[in-house]
Amino acid sequence: MAAHHTEIKARRNRRWIIFSLLPAATLFIVLTAFPVINLLGLSFFHVEWREGAAQFSLVGLDNFTRLFTQEDIFWAGVRNNIIFAVVAVSCQMVLGFSMALAVKTAGSRGRAALTGIFLLPIIVPPIVIGTMWRLIMGREFGLANTVLGLVGLGPVDWLGNPDLALASVIFVDVWHWTPFVFLLMLAGLESLDGEVLEAARIDTSGRWQQIRHVVLPMMMPTIVITLLFRVILSFKVFDEVYLLTSGGPGTATEVVNFSIYRTFFRQDQVGYGAAMSVVTLFSITLVIILARAFVQRRAARRQAAA
Amino acid sequence: MHEVFKRKAQRGAVRALAVALLMSAGAGAASAQDKPTVSMAINQSPWLNSFVAMVDQYEKETGNVVELDVSPFGGLLEKIRNSVRASEGSYDIVNVNSLWLSEIYSGGFLAPLADIKADYKLAEGVLSYGNTTNWDSSALTFSADGALLGVPVNGNVQVLYYNTEIYDRLGLQPPKTWEELAANAKKIQEGGENYGFVPRSARDSIVYNFTPYVFSHDAAFFRISGPNEAEVVINSPEGLKALETYVGIATEAGPPGPGNIAQGELIQLIATGKGGQAIAVIAAWGQLQDPNSSRVVGKINAALLPAGPGGTVASSAGHWVAGIPKNVAPEKQEAALAFLDWFAQKQQQVEYVRAGGVPVRGDITSADLGDDAAFGFIEAYSENAQHAVMGLPFANAAEASDAMALSFNRAVIGELTPTQALNQAAADLAGVLERAGFKVSRLPDL
Numbered sequence: 143m144a145a146h147h148t149e150i151k152a153r154r155n156r157r158w159i160i161f162s163l164l165p166a167a168t169l170f171i172v173l174t175a176f177p178v179i180n181l182l183g184l185s186f187f188h189v190e191w192r193e194g195a196a197q198f199s200l201v202g203l204d205n206f207t208r209l210f211t212q213e214d215i216f217w218a219g220v221r222n223n224i225i226f227a228v229v230a231v232s233c234q235m236v237l238g239f240s241m242a243l244a245v246k247t248a249g250s251r252g253r254a255a256l257t258g259i260f261l262l263p264i265i266v267p268p269i270v271i272g273t274m275w276r277l278i279m280g281r282e283f284g285l286a287n288t289v290l291g292l293v294g295l296g297p298v299d300w301l302g303n304p305d306l307a308l309a310s311v312i313f314v315d316v317w318h319w320t321p322f323v324f325l326l327m328l329a330g331l332e333s334l335d336g337e338v339l340e341a342a343r344i345d346t347s348g349r350w351q352q353i354r355h356v357v358l359p360m361m362m363p364t365i366v367i368t369l370l371f372r373v374i375l376s377f378k379v380f381d382e383v384y385l386l387t388s389g390g391p392g393t394a395t396e397v398v399n400f401s402i403y404r405t406f407f408r409q410d411q412v413g414y415g416a417a418m419s420v421v422t423l424f425s426i427t428l429v430i431i432l433a434r435a436f437v438q439r440r441a442a443r444r445q446a447a448a
Numbered sequence: 449m450h451e452v453f454k455r456k457a458q459r460g461a462v463r464a465l466a467v468a469l470l471m472s473a474g475a476g477a478a479s480a481q482d483k484p485t486v487s488m489a490i491n492q493s494p495w496l497n498s499f500v501a502m503v504d505q506y507e508k509e510t511g512n513v514v515e516l517d518v519s520p521f522g523g524l525l526e527k528i529r530n531s532v533r534a535s536e537g538s539y540d541i542v543n544v545n546s547l548w549l550s551e552i553y554s555g556g557f558l559a560p561l562a563d564i565k566a567d568y569k570l571a572e573g574v575l576s577y578g579n580t581t582n583w584d585s586s587a588l589t590f591s592a593d594g595a596l597l598g599v600p601v602n603g604n605v606q607v608l609y610y611n612t613e614i615y616d617r618l619g620l621q622p623p624k625t626w627e628e629l630a631a632n633a634k635k636i637q638e639g640g641e642n643y644g645f646v647p648r649s650a651r652d653s654i655v656y657n658f659t660p661y662v663f664s665h666d667a668a669f670f671r672i673s674g675p676n677e678a679e680v681v682i683n684s685p686e687g688l689k690a691l692e693t694y695v696g697i698a699t700e701a702g703p704p705g706p707g708n709i710a711q712g713e714l715i716q717l718i719a720t721g722k723g724g725q726a727i728a729v730i731a732a733w734g735q736l737q738d739p740n741s742s743r744v745v746g747k748i749n750a751a752l753l754p755a756g757p758g759g760t761v762a763s764s765a766g767h768w769v770a771g772i773p774k775n776v777a778p779e780k781q782e783a784a785l786a787f788l789d790w791f792a793q794k795q796q797q798v799e800y801v802r803a804g805g806v807p808v809r810g811d812i813t814s815a816d817l818g819d820d821a822a823f824g825f826i827e828a829y830s831e832n833a834q835h836a837v838m839g840l841p842f843a844n845a846a847e848a849s850d851a852m853a854l855s856f857n858r859a860v861i862g863e864l865t866p867t868q869a870l871n872q873a874a875a876d877l878a879g880v881l882e883r884a885g886f887k888v889s890r891l892p893d894l
């Protein structure tokens with residue numbers, strides 16, 4: 143009898159779970175899965191407008207074949223995006239973590255002041271950031287070259303020199319997004335167990351040892367999540383490139399999103415643009431899945447060893 | 449700006465109400481609204497205020513109302529696409545940039561003006577900018593034999609700007625050929641204070657700016673060789689000479705890093721007096737003569753673009769054409785055409801120039817405008833407008849332009865030789881034409 147009741151209860155529970163999740167799941171499918179499925183479907187078509195109506199021609203894998211065999215600009219964007227992600231995110235992680243540590247150890251007044259200053263770039267709208275840095279980095283009348291000129295250096299063609307342009311865009315991205323990393327790191331540091339930190343302060347011989355052997359391992363979940371966030375966001379970079387260099391000179395600052403934008407909107411090649419989007423989407427998803435699997439396996443191995 | 453137009457719309461509504469009341473009282477017939485209100489999608493631009501002044505004048509004269517929906521350049525194309533592709537359009541007039549004309553025309557979205565008003569033709573004197581007001585739907589290109597699909601609303605062609613102070617100091621004459629332009633540029637550059645020539649060579653706009661070099665050298669990007677047949681000819685000896693000239697002037701007598709100079713940087717360099725000369729759109733004239741944004745007011749002159757070896761002159765068309773979509777009511781179409789026709793008449797065009805606009809007629813001279821330095825551009829504009837060309841007159845122009853732009857830009861920044869750049873550009877253009885349904889042939893590689 144008791145077992146029967148338990149079974150009924152469990153069934154009701156399952157139903158409750160299903161019904162309570164249904165609205166959220168439906169919303170997820172409508173807002174997320176449906177556009178992706180639509181995008182995937184579109185990538186097998188060539189779309190043309192004639193006599194005021196859209197003509198869809200099924201082209202199978204042609205768009206993908208063209209992307210993998212005839213396309214140059216998109217793949218230059220992929221290369222730049224990888225460089226961008228590695229360099230920009232590395233800088234942001236190191237700087238953001240250092241800034242969070244500085245704020246954590248500062249006095250209350252210094253803490254408020256530093257937090258305010260460090261967060262400034264993230265509240266500036268991207269359009270303002272692009273315009274502002276374009277003015278600063280301008281070769282002829284830019285502030286950066288004016289300052290360099292005062293000490294007898296320059297002028298440097300920050301955005302027009304193909305060897306420097308990507309580094310300049312990365313610099314602006316680091317300036318823009320380091321506060322985001324700082325904020326997450328500070329939240330992570332604030333949530334660490336004070337007693338453990340106090341014990342570490344007594345047991346370790348120096349500040350560096352304390353950070354390396356106690357703070358960093360305890361912060362690892364926050365660091366991994368932040369890293370994941372930033373890598374994903376760095377592949378979505380668009381506004382800075384659009385406003386600073388439009389992908390040039392040559393393909394020096396081309397990025398994936400800019401290629402997709404140009405193909406989809408400027409050229410109105412929706413099928414081919416969809417193929418680019420699908421390849422990008424699935425590649426990033428694959429990287430995230432592999433990275434997560436790697437981190438989980440490593441954590442499991444550590445736990446087993448412990 | 450939105451506030452201004454909201455007020456304008458409110459004013460329009462109040463005016464329409466007042467007109468209705470007057471009509472019901474049997475008075476005010478001369479300025480009564482006799483056509484439905486029309487809405488127009490238009491871009492935010494330096495000449496917008498002059499267009500608004502003409503709309504105000506039209507409303508005052510006729511009692512009819514034109515509402516403007518103003519968008520930035522980048523967003524306007526999407527608004528136009530969304531409207532003309534819908535079953536019922538949001539706009540009765542769409543203002544189409546020359547870059548988008550082939551896409552909008554070939555999509556079959558616009559009503560032939562002769563279908564709205566029988567036998568309608570552009571008024572005598574109105575420019576067609578390389579037949580870009582007409583579209584041949586069987587050959588899929590601009591053609592005088594095609595249907596008339598639009599009325600130009602702002603003429604914007606390239607002119608040669610030169611700094612008269614620098615020219616006078618060095619004893620230079622406005623160049624008639626590319627060789628003379630290059631020689632002037634070198635002399636200015638050698639002075640050490642100014643750049644000899646400011647090229648607009650950023651990737652996004654290089655094809656537009658390279659086009660006059662191509663056509664004045666009697667070359668072309670491609671030629672229609674038959675029904676749905678095209679021959680890619682950009683990699684011809686004439687094309688090579690054009691690119692060598694372009695790269696030579698850009699790199700030998702201009703600012704460093706020309707591969708990232710867009711229109712903004714170009715105007716900045718000329719407006720500050722740093723650049724001695726440049727080829728830019730006539731729409732920049734106002735900015736260069738505005739004391740609030742220019743240090744060279746009264747020192748800039750405009751001239752006809754240099755000719756190629758055979759004496760040919762070409763200027764890239766960058767104008768705006770207003771079209772009337774098929775997916776709006778016939779009475780709205782008629783009202784829209786009535787406004788556009790009124791706007792293109794000579795008297796209105798003279799007023800338009802006085803208000804700061806660039807005319808769409810070739811018969812307006814300084815005699816019509818009076819001896820005012822502010823209108824000093826008009827002769828150079830009219831001359832260049834007569835030589836206006838559309839470099840890529842087919843539906844996939846944007847794709848073709850982007851495909852070739854990379855090669856030309858890489859030639860300017862030294863990553864490719866002009867020969868390599870042309871061969872690559874020819875291959876890329878052939879690919880785009882094939883995808884557009886053309887049977888394509890192309891010249892052998894250089």
